[in-house]
Amino acid sequence: MIAEPDDRAKRSLNRNAYRGQSAEQSSPRAHAIPDMKTLNRLARACGRVHRSYSDFVMLAALLAARSSEVSGLQVGDVDFGKNLVVIRRQIFPGKGGLVSKPTKSRKERRVPILEPLRPVLERLVKDKRPEDQLLVGPKGGILTTATVRDATSWDSVVAKLGLPDLTRHGLRHTGATWMADAGIPLHVLQDILGHASMETTRGYLHPDDRHLASAAEQANAFLSAAGQRKHARRGSTPSRGL
CATH class of the missing domain: 1.10.443.10 (Intergrase catalytic core)
Structure with missing residues (x-):
């Protein structure tokens, strides 16, 4: 049970056909x-x-x-x-x-x-x-x-x-x-x-960019007033000697 000799060539043609399609297609x-x-x-x-x-x-x-x-x-x-x-x-x-x-x-x-x-x-x-x-x-x-x-x-x-x-x-x-x-x-x-x-x-990520939702939440939390105060406190904390 051996595939047809030109089977890989057919797949290559299929890939070339995709080039004329939209990004979503x-x-x-x-x-x-x-x-x-x-x-x-x-x-x-x-x-x-x-x-x-x-x-x-x-x-x-x-x-x-x-x-x-x-x-x-x-x-x-x-x-x-x-x-x-x-x-x-x-x-x-x-x-x-x-x-x-x-x-x-x-x-x-x-x-x-x-x-x-x-x-x-x-x-x-x-x-x-x-x-x-x-x-x-x-x-x-x-x-x-x-x-x-x-x-x-x-x-x-x-x-x-x-x-x-x-x-x-x-x-x-x-x-x-x-x-x-x-x-x-x-x-x-x-x-x-x-x-x-x-x-x-x-290319496998969902096109609606929902994978960025958690990143947005984290960034918004950082940019909020509470997040900025927390960041400022961390920045003002004296570093301990090594």
Whole structure:
């Protein structure tokens, strides 16, 4: 089960298409699933073909992982003791077959296990060795984004859910968006997603800038009369000798 050779080129074309869109349309938030209920509906629809496709959807979304990183997960990457999954590698189609490489950033990253994903992970690791693939397809092979697309009739499924523009990479956008909305600090979210640039991570923040609300509260408290008096008292306090 190997993805079509031009699959990466198609994704590149999709990215280029976004360049002609408005800032709001091209935001990763615009290409994410709106809520958990819709994600479950998508997973069930894909699972009608085979449960591995449902698992692929849940892993990609709730780990905010790239499709190639889901393909590269092994049983030993799941650590229930620390409540995290370590993303170490990616597997994708290349010349002559599947290629296994480190993550895009070439660094391991740790993603917390969210409760809706826990039962999926518990089932997938059961009675397996640490070096076994965490997720395999109906015939025991490694799933890739193209095989999921073709086997599930992806375009038709997402259209029926009212998400015609949702790609498999949109699952990663989904998890990242939800974590941002949950209030996970930007620098922590950057580590979870493996972004080299903070600006890339910032794209997942809500466009209404509600993440600045607490900063405004703190600044207003400082600028208030009471805040200014408190600051003045601190400034006039004699420093103690070292």
